[in-house]
Amino acid sequence: MSTNTNSEVKIGQGDAQVTFSNTGRLSLIAGPCQMESRDHAFMVAGTLKELCGKLGIGLVYKSSFDKANRTSLSAERGIGLEKGMEIFADLKKEFGFPVLTDVHTAEQCAEVAKTVDVLQIPAFLCRQTDLLIAAAKTGRVVNVKKGQFLAPWDMKNVLKKLNASGNPNVLLCERGASFGYNTLVSDMRSLPIMAAMGAPVVFDATHSVAQPGGQGDSSGGQREFVETLARAAVAAGIAGVFLETHQDPDNAPSDGPNMVYLKDMPRLLEKLLAFDAVAKS
Template identity: 60%
Template sequence: MTREIAINDVKIGGDRPLVLVAGPCVIESEAATLRHAERLLTICNGLSIPLIFKASYDKANRTSIGGFRGPGIKDGLKILAKVKDSLGLSVLSDIHSIEQVAPAAEVLDVLQIPAFLCRQTDLIIAAAQSGRVINIKKGQFLAPWDMKNVAAKAVASGNENIILTERGASFGYNNLVVDMRTFPIMRATGFPVIFDATHSVQLPGGQGECSGGQREYVEYLSRAAVAAGIDGIFMEVHEDPDKALCDGPNSIPLDDLPTLLKLLKSIDALVK
């Protein structure tokens, strides 16, 4: 059993029910972000599923120079602060440099270390020393047992409020696979584990100047991961994925989310 971590009124880990981390890939506008957050809150309240809202103020890891990155840290954090203040939701977003830690920690409840940065020791130390909960995504290039060393960096910096996230491993060109053994291996560290269901069906760089995705497989991987005993599930959602400014091909339509969450909740209850 993993330790239990409190993120305001959301508790993840231990024998707690499944937690959802969800939102659009990137902040497209203030109105769109609040609209998505309100819709997610309504869905999750109806199903009694704890929610942490996720949206990136800057998508620094883009396939091409022209890829949409978001409003930037200053304006993005203002929008996420409005989500917190108006809806009472805990919020999560990515940090990419040590300089971003302090301002991000003033707003965010969870600082997320992107997969490609999970071995950046100074970034992990700075995030850990902020005192916020940190969610560290496993790099596509790492084995699951390597994450114990990543988590140890945060622990050595005085922070044990750590969540680990699986988002698939590189398998050939423009493809990711998820090894279900990852979940018990990573949970053996004692920290809660989240499955990033939508990034795991991403095809990095698969459309030439942007990434592709196979959202039709999200349900199947999610069902398997929840059955394996994960603590939370991460999904990028959008009201109209085909018009999303980032990661549309692997995002779940908001209209499809309630049915999927109901199924995952039932599997989680059976397993736990």
């Protein structure tokens, strides 16, 4: 079995193929936190597709069909696997871009991989060996989020599990570290530390400003710091940035306090591309 990881990961097909490389042009993973409906998915996807085409930035569209780790039992979890896969298939047919979603159990991986291009391992589950192996064995790209409880150098063991299961196409994603109660901090040293492992590194700028459980029965967030952290991460030289976005985040069913307004995405991405160009000049 392979124990090597690819430093350049290609996702998707044809003109919509997206390349993630720590030394190449910045790429984007973006979309709403939760898949709310077909109409909503198509609205956000169409806006992002047009924007990324104008800016010349590769897009992987993301959304979650099931938010399995909500703070409250009564919180909305999403549209479900079967309907979610139908919508992802329709999005790919309409827009051509690759898509990403979370998997929470080993049993979900093969079914989700029939439609989705990137399987994402949630931060809370990044050490679950059976889940990592199942995701890796689908042959799809795996985006694994560094647990809030892990040191960046400990991600080498996560990467080894995926590579040893026969999958060299792995993205490592930084999304903050627990700092006391209900808050996270982003240690930018983690980006070059993980990049030294050989895999492309992605920075999740929206979950990095989350305040887990900060509103009692839901998570809070500090949207005003997304740009600051994203600029710092991109300036360090990374493969991609992960941004959750919504036209009305304050009324979104999940992670609203840390999602970027869809109308603010053009200005933010223009700034990030400028930082990326300097970092890689």
